[in-house]
Amino acid sequence: MNFDRIAEYRKTFPSKQQVIGQTPDQGVRDMLQHLDQAGIDTAFDRFDAQKPHCAFGLAGTCCRICNMGPCKITEKSPKGVCGADANVIVARNILRWVAAGVAAHGARGREVLLTLKKAASGDINLPLLGSEKIVATAKAFGIYAEDKSISQLAEQLADLLLEDMSRTVPATHRTIAAMAPPERIETWSRLDIIPVSSYHEVFEALHRTGTGTDGDWENLMKQLLRCGLAFSWNSVVGPSIAADCLYGPPKRSQIETNFASIKQEYVNIALHGHSPVLPSALVQASRDPELIEMAKAHGAAGIRLYGICCSGLSSLYRYGEVHPLSNALGAELIMGTGALDAWVADLQDIYPAIMDVAACFHTKVITTSDSCRLPGAVHIAFDHQHANMDQVIHQAGEIVKMAIQNYPRRHNQNIYVPSVSIEAEVGFSIENIAESFGGLDKLAEHVKSGKIKGIVNLVGCNNPKVVYEQAIVQVADILLANDIIILTNGCASFPLLKLGYCSRKALAKAGSGLNEILRAGNLPPVWHMGECLDNARASGLFRALADKSGQPIKNMPVAFASPEWSNEKGVGAALSFRLMGVNSYHCIPAPVLGSDKVADFFAKDTQDLLGSVMVVLPEPKALGEKIVKDIEHKRNVLGWNN
Secondary structure (H helix, E strand, C coil), X not given: CCHHHHHHHHHCCXXXXXXXHHCCCHHHHHHHHHHHHHCCCCHHHHHHXXXXXXXXXXXXXXXXXXXXXXXXXXXXXXXCCCCCEHHHHHHHHHHHHHHHHHHHHHHHHHHHHHHHHHHHHCCCCCCCCCHHHHHHHHHHHCCCCCCCCHHHHHXXXXXXXXXXXXXXXXXXCHHHXXXXXXXXXXXXXXXXXXXXXXXXXHHHHHHHCCCCCCCCHHXXXXXXXXXXXXXXXXXXXXXXXXHHHHHCCCCCEEEEECHXXXXXXXXXXXXXXXXXXXXXXXXXXXXXXXXXXXXXXCCCCCEEEEEEHHHHXXXXXXXXXXXXXXXXXXXXXXXXXXXXXXXXXXXXXXXXXXXXXXXXXXCEEEEEECCECCCCXXXXXXXXXXXXXHHHHHHHHHHHHHHHHHHHHCCHHHCCCCCCCEEEEECCCHHHHHHHCCCHHHHHHHHHHCCCCEEEEECCCCCCCCCXXXXXXXXXXXXXXXXXXXXXXXXXXXXXXXXXXXXXXXXXXXXXXXXXXXXXXXXCCEEECCCHHHHHHHHHHHHHHHHHHCCCHHHCCEEEECCCCCCHHHHHHHHHHHHCCCCEEECCCCCCCCCHHHHHHHHHHHHHHHCCCEEECCCHHHHHHHHHHHHHHHHHHHCCCC
């Protein structure tokens, strides 16, 4: 392992003070200073306390799989006790990460699939609001018949999607067969990486990486690609289809965002996590006239909802009244305003530390998933078997009542809300984008002509290894100035929402060609597509434009970028796009530097296998310029540079 390389990498990690000085959001800066003065720790304090970070962990060469170790790879000890070298140890570790990502997105996705099935069968009293999506998807799957009701089609779709997620006996993967590009299916079949199901491939990944099983790093990477496809098609695409069938498609709308959208005269409820099921019910409960009157009787002007991470975003683009505030890494800053009466946490990207901050204020934390419990929080949740999902409307009402009853307990002297806010446009989908251009043919023509040079899906988590939210903004500035449209969703979308990039006012940042096209269509330069599950919308748009252009996706001037990614799902998301033939770009490397072979597999070898590579450049501006250069190269190869 090259310790000098790791040591240099560690030196680039910013301190909390550097974050305060350089983060692009004034509200974040103000809150960090306010909480510092109040003596309340945040993720940025804890990150500083972890320094220097373990070099073996950063390189991926620490093996803790069996109890003969832990083993670490050095010049003195180039192999673990079992004989595994750096290549095998790094490959096993990163495969387990991807398997965990499949399970993470898959678990929340399964909840949506179960909800669709129960709503279709009448076991839950929820309407099916996406009838057009149900019919279109049923036709794609070859199960449509005129004599079948919408409910029958929806239940059959739910069963098919659940089967692809949980199949144990090998059979045709129905979602891939129905939805994936034929060129990609041919590529994946040739490589023998089409998954049996999510459950099987995660099961197999954990088996292969167990003690004394798979000792071939290349074979482990093959399983990683299978997990990547399971992540994409079972954990992302399937649940995205189900959510649109259940709740209807996105709707474009304007929304106030950032700290000052928190109105102190209201009962304020934060929605934090990733599942849309209970948050959707909470939106309905917040509209209940009886509960609004109850809030007023307690001295409030009404009830107001706010989005933290993806639960808020999934509700926002469907209902238009959930004000987006922060990604997961900044959640403690929102809690620290002291102006939230209830914090509803379902699952994933919910750091245990929010309980420490909540303890300093009156905010009541309510957990709503059996998968995610926090000591000290109130627990109103679906049970382990989801047997009580029919209680979702009642549960939502109880949570809103709890927030109302907590409102009078606020202490005004504890409230601090930075005075920064802005309007943002949200709710973009393939369908309403096509409508804006009079059909996707016209958008494809603009890309081919060069007025729009390309499209980048700029997404991902946040990571204190780079200055908070700065990398996303710096990459965005370079892309827009070079006539490249940005799609965004999930955690990375919050700085773009908060700092005006999702507003038409940001057209000033766009190059002349992009500015002309978007101004004519009355569109912002960054199209917000929703939660992180909505990477499916971005890949769907890439596919549609490729089809209109008569090209495979791998040839198109498109890219995936997650500059600040931080967890297992981030590896899976990037891998999903590379499996489609789309390059991925990052400021933070995966923990594979301890193996030249595994690192080369990610950065180079997938070019021959999949037609795509992973690019890592620590400096955000250099990363943005590299994306532009690679997109221009693709245009040259296509003969599209006029």
